[in-house]
Amino acid sequence: MEEIHVLGKSSLKGSVSIQGSKNAALPMMAASLLHRGISVLKGCPAISDVFCMEEILRSLGAVTWWEDHDLYLDCTNAEKTEIPAFYTGRMRSSVTLLAPVLSRNKTCSIGYPGGCVIGKRPVDLHLMALRNLGVRILETQELLIAHCENMTGAEIIFPRSSVGATQQALLAAVLARGETVLINCAREPEIVWLCRYLRSMGAKIEGEGSSTVLVHGVKELGPGNFKVPPDRIVAGTYICAAAATGSEIELKGVLAEELGAFLEVYRKIGGQYEAKGGTLMVNGKGAVHPVELVETGVYPGFPTDLQSPLMAVLIGIPGRSTVRENIFEDRFQAAFQMKKMGAHIEIDGRDAVIEGSISLSGCVLQAKDLRGGAALIIAAMRASGETCIRGANFIRRGYEHICEDLEALGCEIWQT
Ligand code: UD1
Numbered sequence: 001m002e003e004i005h006v007l008g009k010s011s012l013k014g015s016v017s018i019q020g021s022k023n024a025a026l027p028m029m030a031a032s033l034l035h036r037g038i039s040v041l042k043g044c045p046a047i048s049d050v051f052c053m054e055e056i057l058r059s060l061g062a063v064t065w066w067e068d069h070d071l072y073l074d075c076t077n078a079e080k081t082e083i084p085a086f087y088t089g090r091m092r093s094s095v096t097l098l099a100p101v102l103s104r105n106k107t108c109s110i111g112y113p114g115g116c117v118i119g120k121r122p123v124d125l126h127l128m129a130l131r132n133l134g135v136r137i138l139e140t141q142e143l144l145i146a147h148c149e150n151m152t153g154a155e156i157i158f159p160r161s162s163v164g165a166t167q168q169a170l171l172a173a174v175l176a177r178g179e180t181v182l183i184n185c186a187r188e189p190e191i192v193w194l195c196r197y198l199r200s201m202g203a204k205i206e207g208e209g210s211s212t213v214l215v216h217g218v219k220e221l222g223p224g225n226f227k228v229p230p231d232r233i234v235a236g237t238y239i240c241a242a243a244a245t246g247s248e249i250e251l252k253g254v255l256a257e258e259l260g261a262f263l264e265v266y267r268k269i270g271g272q273y274e275a276k277g278g279t280l281m282v283n284g285k286g287a288v289h290p291v292e293l294v295e296t297g298v299y300p301g302f303p304t305d306l307q308s309p310l311m312a313v314l315i316g317i318p319g320r321s322t323v324r325e326n327i328f329e330d331r332f333q334a335a336f337q338m339k340k341m342g343a344h345i346e347i348d349g350r351d352a353v354i355e356g357s358i359s360l361s362g363c364v365l366q367a368k369d370l371r372g373g374a375a376l377i378i379a380a381m382r383a384s385g386e387t388c389i390r391g392a393n394f395i396r397r398g399y400e401h402i403c404e405d406l407e408a409l410g411c412e413i414w415q416t
Contacts, residue, residue: 020228039224085111125165153178290319308375335374
């Protein structure tokens with residue numbers, strides 16, 4: 001069992017750089033399959049989800065290697081078309097491989113996606129988008145089996161916003177015949193970054209970042225060579241760490257404009273920040289005010305991935321705060337762990353009602369998902385005594401060096 005230990009009541013000081021974005025890198029890796037040659041993702045985060053995607057690409061016949069932080073993907077011979085559940089069960093975003101494999105090899109069978117247990121995570125919208133483009137899909141008990149000779153552009157209307165399904169549709173449409181219009185699609189920055197990456201490969205896309213995106217299919221794509229953007233969720237996590245410990249830190253390589261809704265809440269609780277170029281000076285000393293209601297929402301709303309890290313801050317602020325989770329129906333696992341530390345949290349459906357308290361005690365906790373696990377580290381930093389967080393492997397899925405970063409900032413934290 002991999003564990004992270006934290007000695008509480010620490011104060012942070014200093015500067016750290018923000019890693020490349022997991023949620024931007026993974027679909028870019030999938031997109032690299034659309035070119036039969038070598039693509040490179042610069043500043044790719046060395047996290048276990050990226051290693052897992054790399055392993056799947058290798059199983060399809062790709063050759064991959066790292067040069068420092070740059071990930072090279074040679075997809076010249078990635079001709080296999082089967083991705084068993086052994087791989088897909090480990091990571092939800094593996095499902096975005098369906099469109100690229102199908103696009104280059106006309107057929108793909110893929111296991112159902114797994115990933116963090118944060119509620120039901122269906123793939124109906126992914127399949128709806130592909131079916132609209134002419135793909136035939138058989139849903140068996142174990143596998144999705146898809147065929148298509150030539151995908152043809154179409155209008156795809158999403159009944160609900162989905163990041164993954166929008167990416168799936170984009171990955172299919174760029175090499176489909178004719179024009180595809182995506183209506184009511186997701187607007188998250190990771191969609192915009194995927195479009196930029198695809199455009200750098202020669203794709204014709206207009207309107208990314210708005211709810212309607214137009215794709216003109218092209219015959220082929222060239223190699224990708226792109227810098228992975230900084231991870232907005234990791235930046236937000238570290239800002240929560242500063243708020244929870246009342247500390248002043250510097251974060252290098254932050255796109256503050258992608259963190260608008262989060263920074264608004266951070267400001268409401270009394271936190272201060274100053275953005276200068278790509279650097280964010282964060283001062284969490286004044287973060288002492290509860291917040292009446294924070295609701296997660298699709299971008300530009302408050303990101304669901306920062307819901308648990310924020311909760312780790314609010315449990316230590318005297319007064320009542322309410323957090324409402326609107327995206328996933330079972331994303332309060334970390335709250336039950338925080339209660340073991342003495343946090344007062346009542347879960348009522350989609351709402352978590354928090355009565356903040358300054359007395360939290362270190363104990364043994366279990367990480368159950370990636371962001372919830374990171375939130376437990378933050379909660380541990382403000383508790384008294386030592387906290388042991390089991391299930392550190394969940395945290396490594398998305399945080400490249402959270403222990404090293406927090407240690408460099410002065411936190412007593414170690415792994416066993
Ligand atoms: C992505 C992010 C994840 C983030 C989430 C929401 C990656 C690798 N992961 O996940 O970190 O928490 O966006 O911002 O980028 N849904 C359906 N049918 C579908 C697909 C989704 O009903 O076919 C529902 C989901 O159950 C969920 C909601 O739509 O309730 C949002 O999911 P989606 O935006 O697709 O999230 P992911 O792409 O899985």
